[in-house]
Amino acid sequence: MLATRNLDKGRELEALLKDLDIRIRTLAEFPAAPEVVEDGETCEANAVKKAMAIAQYTKLPAVADDTGLMVQALGGRPGIHAARYAGEGATYESNCTKLLQELAGVPRERRGARFVTVAAIADPKGKVEVVQGILDGLITDRPAGTKGFGYDPVFFVPELGKTLAQLTPEEKNRISHRALAFAKIKELLARASW
Secondary structure (H helix, E strand, O other): OEOOOOHHHHHHHHHHHOOOOOOOOEHHHOOOOOOOOOOOOOHHHHHHHHHHHHHHHHOOOEEEEEEEEEEHHHOOOEEOOHHHOOOOOOOHHHHHHHHHHHOOOOOHHHOEEEEEEEEEEEOOOOOEEEEEEEEEEEEOOOOOOOOOOOOHHHEEEOOOOEEHHHOOHHHHHHHOHHHHHHHHHHHHHHHOOO
């Protein structure tokens, strides 16, 4: 089970896990599944909570993740509140706009940022494994690129000279924070009795 209702994230996770010899199911098949409130104080707490709730509801192993964006000049904000940084009901665009407004005038050397994805896999009996993926980069002055979602248009990867939104899905799925975390999830799924 992919424990997310975010369609963009769901597509990305399916692509990351597609070569496993398992059937991947989504919450679209379980419309009455509970909405899991992400009220944990860490990405790990939120990922574990989502994976456990969906595994228990569906009686299937479930994978969930939570991602934080830590920006140097903002003392680590937005952190675990990245998805709702511009408030409840925030859009990808409103979150990016708020971030860029808060960084207006901040020099490049202080625009360092880190994406941290924590992924959890849980079974209905309560077994849980947790992994992490990290991607370091910089926040740009303005959005660039049309691919991806979330903060991808403003997250610049210096080694590639591009934002995440300027990468093809295949390129992104080789280097992103989520790709790194889900490579570890794939290892767990391949060798464990999930």
